[in-house]
Amino acid sequence: MTNEVKEPSQLSEEILKKYYDLNSQKKELEQEMNQIKKQIHLYLDETFGKEQKGEVKLGKYKAQRAIRSSVQYDDEKTIQKLEELHLQDFILQVKQPDTEKLEAAMKIDLVNEGDFVDCKTTKMSQAITVKELSL
Numbered sequence: 447m448t449n450e451v452k453e454p455s456q457l458s459e460e461i462l463k464k465y466y467d468l469n470s471q472k473k474e475l476e477q478e479m480n481q482i483k484k485q486i487h488l489y490l491d492e493t494f495g496k497e498q499k500g501e502v503k504l505g506k507y508k509a510q511r512a513i514r515s516s517v518q519y520d521d522e523k524t525i526q527k528l529e530e531l532h533l534q535d536f537i538l539q540v541k542q543p544d545t546e547k548l549e550a551a552m553k554i555d556l557v558n559e560g561d562f563v564d565c566k567t568t569k570m571s572q573a574i575t576v577k578e579l580s581l
Contacts, residue, residue, distance in 0.1 A: 462576050465574075465576045466576045466577070466578055469576065486509050486511075487511070489502065490502070490509070490511050494511075497513055498511075498513065499511055499512055499513050525537055548562070
């Protein structure tokens with residue numbers, strides 16, 4: 447398997463076919479891996495309990511499950527409770543531009559877009575899709 451990148455002028459149907467085929471294989475592999483992962487989780491659930499860490503060794507392989515947890519607060523409920531308890535020091539006052547309103551105001555010329563040109567960044571990303579055509 448080579449990692450050689452050919453010159454742009456050397457794109458061919460063969461290269462597109464290879465990309466299409468590899469992408470199809472990738473999807474099939476991910477699907478198969480997800481099924482196996484479910485099987486491993488089911489075994490670990492039955493052996494150690496749901497949401498419990500566990501480890502199993504079979505031959506020269508070892509499967510290990512770690513459990514991660516994260517805590518999130520409901521913003522509205524937490525702020526309401528903090529206000530009820532007079533704990534305003536625990537509430538952040540965040541200044542944030544309302545970019546939707548700003549963009550709308552620019553469209554109808556209420557705000558000069560040029561004034562904000564240095565405040566704006568545009569992120570670009572590229573995506574390639576290759577599909578098989580039915581000829």
